[in-house]
Amino acid sequence: MKLIKYFIFACCATLFFACDSDDDLGESNITINVQRNEIDQWILDNLTKPYNIEVKYKWDDSELPNDKVLTPPSMDKVIPFLEVLKNVWIESYEQAGGGTFVRKYVPKQIILVGSKSFNDNGTITQGTAEGGRKVVLYQINEFKKSDKEFLKRLFHVMHHEFGHILHQQVLYPDEYKMITPAGYTAAWMNVSLQDALNEGFITPYAKNIIDDDWVEMIATMLTNSKAEYDAIVAQASANGQKIIREKESYLAAYFDQVWNIDIYALQTDIHNRISQQ
């Protein structure tokens, strides 16, 4: 027993001696690059400091799917795109929901990709969101401020992804799930817009899963004026219109009650901002 005590003592002593190391660990391999170019500075001043958003526009393959061939954005596209993004997306939400709302919920990291992202099934991914923190936006090299259709497509992606972030914070009502429970399919890409509308889905992608149905409603409302949105709904069959309007009512109530945002006022504001670009 005594010897066991000595053994434990010896081990402890050894342990502490072993920890007593004056070895030089060498220079840190972590270097903080403070050399900022004009794009870096613009991002720091306009997005990082006021909204705590990091924008990665330089190539970093660790942030992107490794089974895709992708390109970084062209440097002359970055600031013009981010200016529009800030004006049309961040500032419109800031006006509707307040500064705290924006700073709390906007994605903290935006990754810009220059090229399209092609999928094996022939579709193109325009954007992705991960865990409410990171949004990846593709096709930035096609950005033209004057191309309103491109802006609508791109902000459709932003509103879609931000919609996911919001419902991951506070889920939409369970009743919404019961409106078209049998209408969802992984083969949504084979459904025409007209068929989707007739079934009560605002886009074919809305048929993917319930979450996408919810955020496609948000994105379609917020990237079209009230008149344009009504015209889209009017293309649906009578039953389809009824279903879409029912979904819309849940959406308006959710934004009003959960986030204190009038979605119709937000819709008008965003449309005006896109028109002014």
Added chain:
Amino acid sequence: MKQIFYIIAALGILFTSCDKEEELLFEKTAQERIKEKKELCMSTLLDSEKGWKVEVNPGREDIGIYNFLIKFDENKKAIMADDIDIWLTLDGTPSPKDSAYFDVKYTDDVEIVFETFSRFNYFYNPEKVLKGENPNKSLGGDIELLVKEIEADKIVCEGKVNGGIYTFTKTTTEDYVAMLDIHRAIELNLAFLIVDDQYLFPTIEFENGDKVGFTYNFETRTATLTYNEGNELVSKDIKVTYDDKGVIFSEPISFNNHSLTRLDYDAATNSFASSATEEKANFKLAMLPPYKTKGLPEMFNKIKFGPVTGKSKTAKKMFRALEGANERFTTLQFYNDPKLFHGWAFKFSDDSEWPYVKLKDNKFDILDTDRIRFTPDGVFNEKNGTIDLNEVLKTPEGKALYDIMFAPEGFVVVREIACRLISVKDPSFWILVSNWD
């Protein structure tokens, strides 16, 4: 016994842990070595007033070698020009300049990264793929280049994903962009020579008469070499690149004791020939193929349909033997359709559905391993109409068709990009039948 064991174990641990001597495999730590290599790479890149000639050899065997001039500056901007787009030469547009941010980083090794989009992405871009290929299969390029060798005037890198070779050579040439324009102009001249006479056979002919078929693909900057070596027909693809003198082959053309590494361009004669330091050889467009192939008549059977003449100027030229007879020869078509025409037939496309000449016994005669002969039916009756050869022969086009297409000597069948028939009676007479499967 147990006690002795504990004592030995305790002493063992004690002495082992006290042994803090480390055997250093390198003089410096990994961090120090990485930092030094990064700094060396960056300072070397910046230390070239006139920039770097960068030879891009993508990691695909079917994509050739291209050249860039890149200047790197302290603001981490890379300004570049390249010799990719030969068609810009047509209207005298100089090599387009582009720029990207770059950096030297460490991932798998120290690497040069082109961080924003530029023409350097030509070879790694889902929107730049070969026809029919998956967008996620690039042209073999890379964005991140792992640095393998660094010398004061040379850096060799390997593409991180696709493994191409990128050779940076410090340029001392005053205006290397002008050089890139020359590369493109030389390539355009080669392309024009071949495209203008695409139904002739691009050939490299050595002084002793040995010949190599040289089919050039200017979309991919590659060439297919075809030659007979003994009784074997050899066909291989090689990469090609350019300098201010001419065409350079990625590997020597070696057969029958010949070895040729390049062809120089002579602007005065608009021709390509071997350089003075190598064996004499000339590039030419030959009337006949430089090689023999076997078993082609059987393969000809696979052709279902095709225009044997075309409407392009080039196609007319090869059909000049029949042009005088009748302009309808520009629309002559060949059919191998038992249901529609009850077998083999020639028809004019403006002749509704009825063939002009039907081949006897619905077949052609195989005269040799690469030779066929057509024989017309004298009279052919079907419910849709009748072909009477005597009536056909009374027309100028019928006479011309008979004299050339049905000559007893027949045709040599040649398969290259499409199927070609060369009249044995008059080798200057060619027909081309497309849709070869």
